[in-house]
Amino acid sequence: MRKPIIAGNWKMYKSFDEAVEFAEAVREQVPSEDKVDAVICAPALYLPTLVDVATETDLAIGAQNMHFENEGAFTGEISPSQLASINVDYVILGHSERREYFNETDEAVNKKVRAALINGIVPIICCGETLEERESGQTEEKVSTQVTAALEGFTPEEVKHMVIAYEPIWAIGTGKTATADDANHVCGKIREVVEGLYGQEAAESIRIQYGGSVKPENIDELLSKEHIDGALVGGASLKVDSYLKLLEAAVNA
C-alpha cells in the first residue's frame, strides 16, 4: 500500500510572518509521517526559516521550482544543491503555471528531475491537460507525453520514489474539480505509462497525486480511489484548519 502524500503549494501567497505563523501552528499537529507525508511548498525566500521551524517534526518543506544546474551564471535562479544545502526535502517541477508563464519545457522538467534526484530531493512532477485538450479528447495523450518526457533516462528504482501530480489545468483555482472517477481514470493511465516504461514494481510504488480545487469537502472521495495517492493543493493549503483536515483525511483514507 502506498503512503498518501499531501503537498500544499502556497504559490506566491503569504507574507513571511504569515508563513512562519502557519508552520508553527501546524508542526505539532501534523500526523505521524508513518501515516502520511505532509509537505508545504513555500516561496523560496521562506524556505530556510520554515525548514528550521519544521525540524524534528513530521512536517516536510518543499520548493516550488529550481534550476537544473547546481551552479552557474543564472541570475535570479535557485539551484538543487542550494536547496539540498538547507535540507529542503521536495520540489514541485513542471507545474502548469511554470510551463505557461515561464516557458518551462518537458526537456527542462526532465533535467530538473535528474538534478533533484542527484541532490536527494523528491520531485513532485506535474502534468495535466487544458480545457481545450480535454474537450477534444487529448487528455491521455497529453499527460502520457508529459510523463514520458519527464521520466526519460531513469532506473526503475529511481522512479519508485518519485511523485507525479495530475492537475487538469482547467481545475486549478477555479473551484471546478475533476470527478473522482475521472481523476482516478487519468491517474490510472499515468500508472500504465510508468509500467510501460519501468515495469510493474515502479508503477505500483510511484505515488500519484490529484490536484485542482482539492478541499476538505472533496478529498475523501478522491482519496478513496485506487490510483489517487494524495493531493497537490493550492488554495486549501493556505489555511491551518483546512490543511490539517486534508492531512486527517489522508490518514483515514
Ligand SMILES: O=C[C@H](O)COP(=O)(O)O
Ligand atoms: O499546485 C496546486 C494546484 O495548482 C492546485 O491549486 P488549487 O488547489 O488552488 O486549485
